[in-house]
Each structure stands twice: as C-alpha cells, then as structure tokens.
Amino acid sequence: MVAAVLGGVPSTAHALWTGGDVLRSTRAAASLLGGTGVIRGAVAHLGVSACWVAVPAAVDRRWPLDARTGAVAGAVIAVVDLELVGRWFPAVRELPRAAQWADHVAFGALVGAALRSTVDERGAPRPHSFG
Numbered sequence: 001m002v003a004a005v006l007g008g009v010p011s012t013a014h015a016l017w018t019g020g021d022v023l024r025s026t027r028a029a030a031s032l033l034g035g036t037g038v039i040r041g042a043v044a045h046l047g048v049s050a051c052w053v054a055v056p057a058a059v060d061r062r063w064p065l066d067a068r069t070g071a072v073a074g075a076v077i078a079v080v081d082l083e084l085v086g087r088w089f090p091a092v093r094e095l096p097r098a099a100q101w102a103d104h105v106a107f108g109a110l111v112g113a114a115l116r117s118t119v120d121e122r123g124a125p126r127p128h129s130f131g
Helices: 002-006 009-018 024-033 038-062 067-088 097-116
Strands: none
Touching (some): 002 038, 038 067
C-alpha cells in the first residue's frame, strides 16, 4: 500500500511544479477499467499495484531484492505498463512519460525496501510486531 501511494510522488510533484493536473494519472488509470473518474482510477491503480507487488515478491524468494534492485524492477514494470500495455490506452499514452517512469522506479524501490525490511541481515524472516 505504501509503495502504491508514495510511488506516485514523482508525477504529483511534476504536476504541481508544471501547473498540471495532479489527478490526471488517476483518471488515466480509470481507462483500464473502461471508464473515467477518480474513484474508478484509484481502484484500478490499487489493483494494478497489488498485482505488481506480487511479481517482485515472487522474485525476492529466489533473488533477494532491496531498494536498488527494486528500482530496476520498477523500470521493467514501466516498460510493461507504459510502453506495452499503456500504448493501447490513449489516456495512459498521453501522460508525461518521464514522470510516469519516475513513479514506476520509485514504486519498485519502495517495494524492494519493504521486502528487505522483512528479513534480517542473514536473510531470515523478522518477527512481525503489531503493537
């Protein structure tokens, strides 16, 4: 969840800096579900993010990831999301490319960092503390 939310900081900062629409990418995500709107876009974005978290988590079982290698994974995800799938969705295709790539790299780095925080220096699982 953290990666899904904070991964959007680069494009949000870009939109604020350039006077753009900070919700543009959220509405573009709605087009993946065949519609428009911020709520549908948020649902689509969270769903896509949840699916993408599963991929580096699966990779991490064999090849442990950290923030740096997670960022590389985020770049690979960007290729799939933006350059392969995204080209079929005009609203996604029209998003500022560099900002979207930065979001994906940030997302991957955050996922990688989160995966590392769940193991100790030997690679053994850390006990979870909820209190």
